[in-house]
């Protein structure tokens with residue numbers, strides 16, 4: 231089975247598939263259902279650019295599904311076509327955060343369970359919050375993908391909020407990062423960039439459907 235989908239694309243296909251099923255269940259007008267399916271498949275293809283004809287055909291089959299059972303079988307199949315997070319070892323993580331002397335380690339077994347866009351973990355003793363993102367290879371820039379590590383501070387909010395990355399409402403925490411560059415106006419001042427994100431990155435990884443917000447956050451704190 232070819233691997234050609236990213237986690238957020240898989241989630242997007244799942245979301246569109248569920249919308250199709252809910253339209254089939256609630257709508258009696260076949261013309262409306264067919265139009266909805268056509269639009270859902272077009273959106274899926276837009277969200278997965280650059281695919282081969284064969285892979286596009288596989289995604290177009292979303293529009294042929296009629297029942298929740300068929301959708302589940304289809305999702306199980308395309309999950310096999312979704313990139314897994316690269317293998318992570320403690321040594322590799324330590325290398326991503328060279329300035330942290332005693333890095334607390336996440337539960338690395340979770341990483342193998344399903345495809346991920348990113349993962350986070352906390353060091354509750356110090357309120358440190360770590361995020362690791364795998365940037366897919368960018369054809370114009372680099373041949374290989376790249377792991378990016380961001381270290382921030384964790385502030386518990388004890389309330390629900392909208393996650394900046396997946397745009398869903400749920401238990402959120404404030405992830406704030408001191409950006410590398412100092413402000414031009416006052417050299418003693420480091421910029422701080424904060425985002426409300428899902429408290430549990432496992433949940434976020436089942437919901438995230440696009441990378442723009444996550445990538446621009448990483449970009450803004452890496453400069």
Ligand SMILES: [Zn+2]
Pocket residue numbers: 393394395396397398427428433434435437
């Ligand atoms: Zn989220």
